[in-house]
Amino acid sequence: MLELNGICAGYGEIQVLWGIDMAVRSGEITALIGSNGAGKTTLMRALSGLIPLTSGKYVSEGVDLSKASAAQMLAHGIVHVPEGRRLFGAMSIEDNLLMGAYSRSVSRSELNRDLDRVYTTFPKLRERRNQAAATLSGGEQQMCAIGRGLMSAPRLLMIDELSLGLSPLLVEQLVAALRQLNSEGMSILLVEQDVTTALDLCHHAYIMDMGRIVRTGQGAELLADPIIRDAYLGVLED
Numbered sequence: 715m716l717e718l719n720g721i722c723a724g725y726g727e728i729q730v731l732w733g734i735d736m737a738v739r740s741g742e743i744t745a746l747i748g749s750n751g752a753g754k755t756t757l758m759r760a761l762s763g764l765i766p767l768t769s770g771k772y773v774s775e776g777v778d779l780s781k782a783s784a785a786q787m788l789a790h791g792i793v794h795v796p797e798g799r800r801l802f803g804a805m806s807i808e809d810n811l812l813m814g815a816y817s818r819s820v821s822r823s824e825l826n827r828d829l830d831r832v833y834t835t836f837p838k839l840r841e842r843r844n845q846a847a848a849t850l851s852g853g854e855q856q857m858c859a860i861g862r863g864l865m866s867a868p869r870l871l872m873i874d875e876l877s878l879g880l881s882p883l884l885v886e887q888l889v890a891a892l893r894q895l896n897s898e899g900m901s902i903l904l905v906e907q908d909v910t911t912a913l914d915l916c917h918h919a920y921i922m923d924m925g926r927i928v929r930t931g932q933g934a935e936l937l938a939d940p941i942i943r944d945a946y947l948g949v950l951e952d
């Protein structure tokens with residue numbers, strides 16, 4: 715659903731991405747993994763139209779989106795759940811969720827249907843719908859950030875650092891929610907530091923190092939690869 719060819723981008727004079735080629739397949743979970751500073755967040759920012767490409771292009775279903783603004787990417791259904799969640803702390807959960815739909819022209823009944831879908835995916839948010847977002851736990855904030863992304867009616871949901879700072883139990887709940895969304899047809903691009911979680915969850919993964927893709931393969935295949943296990947999981951083989 716999204717084809718990346720030779721993506722180069724960075725910040726002013728600093729080039730971070732050096733010719734990224736990737737394919738994000740429709741209906742799949744794609745994982746992007748790599749060490750700190752590899753350029754994963756920068757790639758997400760480029761894909762959501764927040765920073766311009768210096769060269770290369772991305773095409774989604776025949777449409778060239780290389781020069782698209784953040785609003786155009788959103789209108790095209792490419793939705794970014796940023797690292798750090800970026801909720802409006804003083805606003806209620808429900809108002810945060812509704813912010814995700816601000817650019818859609820849909821009726822109140824459609825909004826209510828979509829809210830209900832988010833609350834079905836994350837029942838804790840329904841219980842706390844009128845509570846200020848700042849008072850939520852880290853895991854609930856991540857649920858709210860993903861829920862806000864879902865309210866934008868994504869075709870591709872890009873999640874940066876799903877598990878950052880969360881307990882294993884919460885990560886399990888979020889992973890189960892993503893599996894459920896994916897089984898209903900949602901395409902997901904996941905940036906994740908927890909390599910085992912990412913490879914276990916995804917269909918395909920790309921491994922990034924110093925702004926380049928250095929390996930790609932099916933999640934299960936990479937998880938079983940001794941070189942990957944040694945380099946990224948700290949598991950030394952006999």
Ligand SMILES: Nc1ncnc2c1ncn2[C@@H]1O[C@H](COP(=O)(O)OP(=O)(O)OP(=O)(O)O)[C@@H](O)[C@H]1O
Pocket residue numbers: 725728730748749750751752753754755756757907
């Ligand atoms: N706003 C910025 N201005 C200048 N350089 C930046 C900016 N944001 C990130 N960088 C640099 O770009 C490089 C890639 O950073 P990026 O955040 O994309 O990596 P990452 O793989 O997401 O890392 P992490 O897993 O630590 O979040 C780093 O060297 C970083 O210092």
